Amino acid sequence: MSKKMKSQSGITRRQALKASAAGAAFTAAAGIGPRWLKSGDAWAADLAPGMTGGPTGFAGAERYQYDDTMSEGRAVAAARKLKAEGKAPETLRILMADGAIGHFTNPWPADGPTLQSIWERETGIKLEFFSVSPQEQFSKVIQDVTTGSNAYDVYTFGYAAMGDLSEANGIVPLGEWMDKHGADFADPERGMPTPESYNMLYKYGGEPMSVCYDGDAQVWVYRKDLTEDPVHKAAFADKYGWEPGPPRTWAEADQLAEYYTGRGTPEMLGNGNMMSAFWGISTWYNRYVSKDNPNQFLFDDEGNTLINTDAGIAATEEHIKSLDWSDKGGLGWQWSEYYGAMAAGNSFMLGTFSNCPKFLDTVNADGSPGSAVTGKLGSFLPPGNQFGDDLVRRSTIYLGNNGGVSSQSAYQELAYLFLQWSGSTRIFSLLTGNPGGFFDPFQLANFADPLVNQSYHDYHVPIIEGTVARAVPTLAIPGQFAMHNTLSENLVTAMTGGMTAKEAMDATAKSWKKHLRKKGEDKMIGLINAAKSGWSTVIDKA
């Protein structure tokens, strides 16, 4: 990995050293090094003038450095203060998914330090990561909460589980600390793209409960090379009356899927979307939520289910139909296998987590293509539905990763400070650009960052930004795991012919209503309506 990154960054170590040496000289001359730096902290000399911390040792490192007026710098300063007061542990324990810990442990750029080493050298508090497979992630958290094991200070979980963990008293509210330490999460220039997206990803019941680590909106990628191929271009236009390319509506997306099924070598499938249990819910959601203008909600304001209305049934029928153009065996897959199918050139397009090109459109150290689709991908804003002159394009955030502070931790404020440091816009830009993990960009500062653009590719980053702005949440209320599980089971049963679309939606709706009743209908409807402030209001012109 490191070899590859070196070749990509195109910066030699000598250049980097020269740049940082110049900065160091300036710092020394001006004598404005931070007071707490010891002479032994060699890295401190590499900081840009006035900066108190951050990565060093590679060209452009100063973009990620900070001082006490910035979110990261304040977090580090406060953490050091807590440590001096004896209110910090030797080691902070963090539960995180396999494949994400690399963000902290993988040096990137190749000449740079790891994020873990930056935190540890600046605060003197060690980080210990506990890895868990993404599907076991929530189980591990809830197990820790209910058994009172106190094994972790920081939990990570899908944003939708914020409700579950808040109700279970597993995580503590962060609002007070956010104000006290001046986090930049909602900064209109560097933070979340829209107030709605901030509400969606940080808050539960109107209160900030966790720090977002992962945009995770479903972003579409497709085989650009095949739509530009003259033969396909002509044949497609002949059949459907428009030139193949990014679709604007679901109808167009389905036409692309239909046309490209069986084309290419190896013979590909037009619809590479996740259709399986658990993972495939997001594909269904993407289709469903754009069925009304501005949004097709899941419940109306009185708490009646909308998934079993005509719109919901139509979306489900289209979803089932789209299975014609996808790998039937895919119903037993996990997300990584859909990536694998795309990487092998077996799929035409895929609306999935935004890091798909980061992992698929790569070049090996020796210059050979990293996958069968290197250099062949394009991406587009999510397809939608047309309502008069309005085009409602929607994507959903179904899973994601948020960091929360364990209510059992003896070092809650410090745990929060770690989240603030790693989730603020400078460090997070460096974190998300790192190919060692799968956390995806979602902050305005990330999208403007050259390293993020390098990892995620220039063609893809603006699309991620546009998609996050058009993203809506799924169910983010307590018990959402059970509700999603029912939806997933019924969807798959319908796809394998065991139910009609209507039966599947009716059964799901019935089970959802029962769930609301059991958990207290008034309270749940209140939460559902409160969550509507997280739904996107961006409307495109048709």
Add this chain to the structure above:
Amino acid sequence: MPKPLHSYIWRYALILIAVGLALLPVAWMATMAFKPHTEWVTSASDLHWWPHQETWGNFEYIFTGQTEAVTVSHERTAGKPILASLVTSLLGTLIAVVAGTLGAYAVSRFKVGGNLPLGVLQLRLFPPLAVMIPVMIMWAFLGAMDTWWGLSLIYGIVTLPFAFWLMKTFFDEVPREIEEAALVEGCSWFRVFWKVTLPMVKEALASTALFVFILNWSDYVIALLLTRKEWVTIPVYMNSLSSAMSGQMYGAKAALGLIAALPPVIFGIAIQKYLVRGLTFGALKQ
């Protein structure tokens, strides 16, 4: 009397088919373990059993966390899980076999222990998942989560029934006359058990130990729920072998699966002779 040739042909044909079917999945796993990641998932037209380019990369990946061809590195390596599986399975086996053997002898000889036979039977009847919530809470309370002793203890408990019932049937088979002779000569009961009876059933003890070991070694769900990091076992670790680059890491999983098959196979071959007798639960004594 010599059997006709055709009966031999039939027998070998059937045996070869059976052996072939038994080996097929193992063979696929074994060759998969040596395939580079480009050959893990293939389209039907390119399916092949023997790797085109044999590689040790999968083994390298699981033991070092990285290998040339796979660009995503893994934070966890297989060394610790293999050790954890070995330690907890062996200790669990020790607990189950010691407690089971002592208990079985007492029940078999002295008709004491009342509820014990039925109690351990119920323990084995019951799906472990149905009782994992209280066990999790208890283990957390005792500080036994993610410890070698916590996992060994639960292994010893869930396989105790097998050890108990197997050993009980062996003790039932041992002729009383030999023990009584020793008693008449003035040996204490415990000495008789230790010096006379136990040596007579040592083969049975070995096959019991093997079965209990295989059961412990096979566990997935208990380790999934009662470990976090330090004592994660092989099947739980295997769960983590997938990446965004290449989907499920079939090759790495196969390599680990192959390693996981070694201890029971070695153990099994070592005591193969006693296996058959060991498993009849005393049904042959009549």
Add this chain to the structure above:
Amino acid sequence: MTKKKKPVLTTLEREGKTLGLYMTLPAQLLLLFIVAFPLCMQLYVSLSWWGPLDGVKWYYAYESLNWFGNYGEIFSDAKFWGSLGRTFLIVAVVVPVEFLLGLGLAMLFADKFPGKRVFYSIMLMPMMIVPAVAGYMFFMLFQSSGPINDILSAISGTKVDTVWLADPDLAMISVMIADIWQWTPLMFLILLAGMVGVPEDQIKAATLLGANAWHRFWRIVLPRMKTVMIIALVIRSVECFKIFDILYVMTGGGPGVATKSISVYILDLTFKDLEWSYVAAIGLFILVALSLIAVVGIYYMQAAQKKAEA
């Protein structure tokens, strides 16, 4: 033994009883350890609606006391009965198939022939594979572009691209095949032991009297093997009822709920639905049901044994 007891044995017997109590102690303690608290907690919690989302520790379950609400729900829980039904279906198919295959294999291996030891060792191989690993293996084998379809294509001469794990019926069959593959060797092992245990002189005598192979098997071998067979069937049925690892890895209970066994359902209830008091009720329900079956079974077996001895 009780009739002409020598006095020396009575003292010894008393000694023996004391020693016996000590010897059962470790097993008793282990049993008590794993039963006492979990059973009490399970019982207590099952009488409430308590779950992790309540945000209180389990001992506050009395706050949402409902007495037998959870037990009542079991009877109207279609998912529970569906899972139970599927589990019984798996047991009902898999165990007889394993039994017949195991019996057939045991007959093939009953007497000596060159290469027996090698073939015998290989036949036991599937048992030695960790079930979760076997699950991954079969997951790969049953992919639509995987080796099973490849072999079927070679045999049939046409391209087979059956989607095994994504079709409700085929997924069930795939899981059954995997289980049969893994556990037929155990049946074989037990039944072979039973077969070898039949005294050879009886068989020879029957042969001399002119009984053909089928008769010898039917009249002499089979009756002697009855107990072994029952034991083999009982062990496999009990273990198969708990089927989890191989199934969970292969299909996760899907597609939809097509292969959801009772263990998978309980896991879902625990970590997805977070209905912990309901899990407790189901656990106790299953415990009582299985114990009844076990007690009745043991009673009949003992009765049968007494009858045979008489």
